[in-house]
Amino acid sequence: MSALSSSKWQAKLAAVPLPALSLLVGILCGFLMWLVLEPIQDRRLANLFHDELVRRLDVRAVETRQRFEHFLQEWRQVGSGLSNHWRIKNYLGSTAWHQSKNSATQAILHQQTPEWLDPGYPKLNSIEPKHVVLLDNRATPREIYQKQPLSFDLDQLFEFYSGRNEALVTLIDQVPYLLVWSNVSYLEDDLAAVLLLIVPVDDQFLLESQSMTNDSDTLIALVDANTLKLLSSSNREMIARDSHLNDWHENYLLTSQAITRFQSMEQSLLFTTLVSRDAVEKTILNITKLAQQDRFLATLVYIIVFSVIFYLISAKISHVLVRISRFGQQALGIEQPVTKKGNQLLLLEDWVKAFFRQLISARDTLRNRQEERLRETEVLKSALFDNSMVSIVTLNQEGIIVEVNGTAFKTFGYSRNQLIGRHLEEMAIHPNDRERFRAMLTACISMPASNSKCRGQAMQAVTVNGEEKSVECSVISIHLHQQTVFNVYLRDISGQKQAQREITSLAKLASENPSPVLRINKRGVIVYANAASEPLMGYWDCERGQTLPLYWKNLVASSLREGTTKEYEVNLDSQIFSLQLAPILELEYVNIYGRDITRIRMAEMQSRQHQSELVHVCRLSTMGEMSTGLAHELNQPLSAIVNFASGCVRRMQSGKGGEPEIIDAIAQITAQAERAGEIIKRLRTLVGKRPQEHEVVNLNHLVLEVASFIEFEANRQNVEVTLELSEGVLPVEVDLVQIEQVMLNLVRNAIDAMKQVDQNQRRLVLKTGRMSSREVQVLVQDSGSGIPEQTQKHLFDAFFSTKKSGMGMGLPISQKIMQDHKGVIEVESEYGHGATFRLVLPSDPTIELPGF
Amino acid sequence: MSNRPTVFVVDDDQAMRNSLKWLIESVSMQVETFESANAFIQSYYPGRSGCLLLDVRMPGMSGLELQEYLQVNQIAIPVIIITGHGDVPMAVRAMKAGAVDFIEKPFNDELLLESIRHAMAVDAKQRDMQSQRAEIATRLARLTPREHEVMLMVTNGKANKEIATSLGVSSKTVEAHRARVMEKMEADSLAELVRMAINANLTLVETPEE
Known part of the structure; x- marks a missing residue:
């Protein structure tokens, strides 16, 4: 307990910076000095003063007495002065003196x-x-x-x-x-x-x-x-x-x-x-005080000098210790008690102890490590020896087996004990090769191990089962103190031969491949091309060993530079190839794997054509369904025209009508005829089959056009159509007819869906807007009865329809169209609260609209 | 406002309205046009003679709805329905609801005008009937209860004797009552009296056969 606390104290003390400690020690010494000296000196001083005082008192007493006596002496002189004065002399000579002398008694x-x-x-x-x-x-x-x-x-x-x-x-x-x-x-x-x-x-x-x-x-x-x-x-x-x-x-x-x-x-x-x-006391006090001050000053000087000296010495020692400790740490890797701050002096003893302890432990560690390493080396060597892929057999001078490794007896099927002490050639070498083997041994005694005669000789070896194996034999002679031994290395090369055969057959993979396979080096030269690459090379107009055309050469170079596999398409006259450029970075080659995709492209083209036709059919069907509304719409101007015309005829027959009146009526006839023409024009745009092509249009315009198509139909059904178009331009690159058809389908569905609803409740909202920098959307919202959840699942299935006359093709076709446009069609509906169809189309805001 | 027979045209299409007005005015008929059923209801008052030319499909109140409204409010103006092509079911409904005719767009002017004239005639007849009924009603009001009784019996083909018996008076008295009825009703003959009774929807309170 006390040792613990003392060491704790020591640690605390060691952390105190050296100047502080020096000062502390200096002050301590000063105080000790002060405490010891103070009473002694005071007493001695008092004694001294007392003696001095007594002496001074005597002197003072004598002085005062002398002054007193001197004063008395002066009085004597005053007396003699008076007695010698002329007045008294004169008086003594006068008669008055003599008379009084004689007569008076008083x-x-x-x-x-x-x-x-x-x-x-x-x-x-x-x-x-x-x-x-x-x-x-x-x-x-x-x-x-x-x-x-x-x-x-x-x-x-x-x-x-x-x-x-x-x-x-x-x-x-x-x-x-x-x-x-x-x-x-x-x-x-x-x-x-x-x-x-x-x-x-x-x-x-x-x-x-x-x-x-x-x-x-x-x-x-x-x-x-x-x-x-x-x-x-x-x-x-x-x-x-x-x-x-x-x-x-x-x-x-x-x-x-x-x-x-x-x-x-x-x-x-x-x-x-x-x-x-x-x-007196005051004087003594004054003097004592003065003496104390002197003493204090002296003590202070003493403290400072002592501190400085102590600091200088201990700092020097501390510094040296730190340096030694650092050296110990860095050079020998042993820990020394060093405090970062504070002084090392207090740690000196610990330091020395630790130094020795660590020295001993370092020595032990070193020794242990060496032993460990030796052991490891031994183990490693034996592992190396035993697990080597090569059979290693040590023979003495007579060719008798002294040592074998694990691989050897695994390869030949003997146990270790069966092999040791026997002739290797008898046990494992094919009779045909024994002569050569013996010759090798003899040759190797005098030749260095690097000589080709001692290395890599192909031989046939025989296992315990009599199975023959191809081996590669190398011999090293080792000259020991008293004898020469041989290390024979037998490498089983039967597997290697198999591998070679396989590699040869693998090469056929490429050469017999019906698809083109080529290898191009970084300069764009065709290094390899299989037979199927002929049409491609014909297209490029180059042979094996020649450079590719510049365009393809650049593609190869960029593929190597970026290190990524890329795919390109080549359209030959009769064939279409997809070429995959796969860079092999470490060899700086690019492998080109071709694929004949002619049929796929044809099928795609056909499918597109089918789709386009399907859309057209779909449109015609829409047309048919809308014809009633259109007929009614067309009826209006036609009826008006007939009425105006009949009115004119009657007026003219009866001679009643004035000319201006008639002219006005005819103008109205013209207007109505134009109105009819307008309707027919719209019809034509709806039906007219345009070639499939993508063009950049403003989505808002598309919606406006669709809205105009369905205007009659909506009027007929008393549907209130609201357009909420985004203010900005929403450029989309689409096939107009197809996207229009998608919207028409949705709008018509919406109008149909609202037939069951009260006339005042029929509302259709067409909304456009930008969803993100890359996407725009169209919303078709109706106030119909909504779509039951069960129906929603099958909405986009072909031939699924809830309408009596429906084909069930509208939404599947719409979905296909949207997919072709990399867009999305989705529905959101709560039964009883209408439905919202959402079309999402990719839109690049940086595209410019033609004509804008 | 004169009570000249007027053709009231209700159609939401302005060109339609203008052309109809133009056509009908060519035969010197008065035409008033309305763009919706509501506009018509707000401006029309019963008693105006004429006929109604009504487009069956209109936003807001449709033609059929207007017909219904007229019936409910006992406005007996003859209605001609105009339909678009292929609106036959609608036309049938209109006819069932009491329209006098229906015409398909585009119109044959002759057919339309003929139809209008016909409707006007119907209207005139209806109005005549109505004024007669009102006259008869004023005359009926002049009869005493006994005379009323006598008139009912007479117009139901009862002989004077029968009447006298059932009323418990003498035949002479019945004679006298009868002569006064004829006088008050301003009837020249029994046939006329009977027509009046039919017109006024007078029904005989059957007395039990003896």
Whole structure:
């Protein structure tokens, strides 16, 4: 199950195109790399950064402290600057100083800038000293310049005075102050006075001390080392005063340093640098992100490079495998697992396995086939040997039979065992020929098999029954390793001789044939002609071996070209021949088989004549039947003539009639006489016997003529005749009289059929039309009682009639006429609903009508 | 329209009609022609004197059919049938149906005209008879029932006495009735009275013999 699914997977994988697979593998490797490297690298990076941060923090702390100390230093210089100012020197020389020195015990407080102080000077940046105190050389404060009243006792400050110019940060009432001591010298007295600047080290101070940098993430603060409470900070909003330093560990990295240079021994202030952890974290995050991006890029490059390399390699291998597989398929005919698309790499193992398997199977097949072929050859040979039409006998050197084939013992009537080991000549050769046979054997030892002495010698052989047979004997000597053997071939030629005799007798078939038989070659030369062809050759005026007249030569050529048998008619003076030209394509001959058809043609001619006479008789009969109607019709004008004439005579006798009247009557007589003449003319066309001939006429005209013939008859019978003639011309090539007679028969039958019907119901429709491009039709429809089914069967039988006076010849003759015209006559009738006769005639629409 | 005797010619052939008209007019008779039986029926009204010259074979209503129609409608115009050659069976049928004559085409003019004259005479006679009958009928109408009875008996050859007995009156009374009948009927003689009675198809109501 798992093997199956794994192979299925493999197959699926193999179908994946190589670039895709390469990409897949590349991406997979990239991801693996990513997964492995990511945590390790991140951790290492974090460690690295942490160390770096700590180092940087130290540096920053030192920097801030140095800036702070530098600021303090500046304050010291401000102090010494003030103490060396000319105003203070001047003041020390003045009397006011000396008076106050001597008299007053209380220090003088100045609200305004005192005269010993440079009004704009005691300032650093925006920081101003809170108090400026001028002390005498006994360290008694003599004059104090203050913006605000002093919040503490001044005396306690003096314990910080060491007698040197120095700046000290001191905590007074838990508030840090900067005390700047500057000795003022006057004349020789080095220590004439001391100038003290008291500056609160507040938030502003701290901020100003760091004003050189804009690092907002770094804060500084002063902390009481004992209580770890914040005394002041550079940013009051973020770091509140009096808070405990430990509170800030969470959000800041702290570094505390002592400012020993600016502190008295007993003071314990710490200078603390706070760096915001957020900022640090952010930096780390930024860097990590950057590192990740770098890593991603690297991975991408890695994937691409890997994919490309993998693809190139595998494509190359795949390509090679495909080529080898194709080669295997084409050259060795062995199947190799090749996928049309996708890669071959995955199939490599299968491929190799299949290759070996097929190699082995191909080897086996080849071996089997060879063995099979060997076997077949053996079988074929033995079959050939046994079933050969020739008797084959193998003799050893002494003429003793070693092997015989089936034909041999069938021919001679012995069994195989009876023959082997015996002398052939004794067993099968006629005593008269034994000598010759022995001589043949001897001769053949030294002669090649093609020598005529060893081949086709006619001999008489004898069978077991003593029957003699003509055979053709051939001998081949076969020189084997140790001995010479003979193959004797005896061919029974008695059948062949019989066949020859038969062929000779067959030739008589043509030569003794009473009908002409000729053979003409492709050039029109008479190759053969039997005796009966003499009249034909007389007609053509040529002999055997001469060329036919051009017309016939062309017919022969076309028959050969088309390869079809055709028949032609030749009308000699006394005979008519039908000649069938039968091409024999492979020999390029045309055989002409003649047939005397004189009698047939004569009979046909007679039959035609008979038919023509029959039609005439038929017509006369029609005439007779129609005579009543005609007589009546003729009576009309004749009576009118008589009446007019009598009227004229009477008028003239009585002298009553006017001349114009008489003339008018005579004109009427003329008209009526013409009318009678017209009727008689029609009669004549109906009766007149025209020679039988085909002419092209318009079928519509034919129908019109017939309609005029039967007009009287139809009137007499009160039959309403309707003509529905097709608009176009319907050319037919017919014998007018005959086709007219057919129609007359049908129309008369129709009129007769309607005698039983009520006078108002008698309708006859004559319809013409084209059925197809090759056929036209005439329909004769009556409204008579129709034809019973039983009668319909016999309609066209001769002497079948339903009429009392009928001969029963009308329809049979009509049918014969239609057949002669290659037309059809058919009837359709439902008993009680009239009958429709249909005449169909062939019509070539391209024929032109004479006179049109 | 004058009631001159007219020859009515019915034939579907125009030449035939024209020639007949021409021939008959030559003897100064009035001729009217019709191309079909229907045309004739539509224009003819009873009472017109004359005769009918009828072609037996015509499309539509044939000659025989027209004859039948005339009979059914009690139009007693004499009919001469014209037939074609060999239509003898048809002619026989026509004669049986009461035609006065039949003539075969083509006509002998004398024969035709003679036939027409004859037919005209028949017609005249018929008309005369008819007018007489009408006269007698008006006279009969003037008789009282008793006089009618007396007349019947008289014309049946009853003697006055017999009449008196059967009517139960005196001979004198019968005499008187008889004289009045003669007067009313405008009869000059008994023979005339009898003729009138026959003409009027009066039949005697037979009284049982005593």
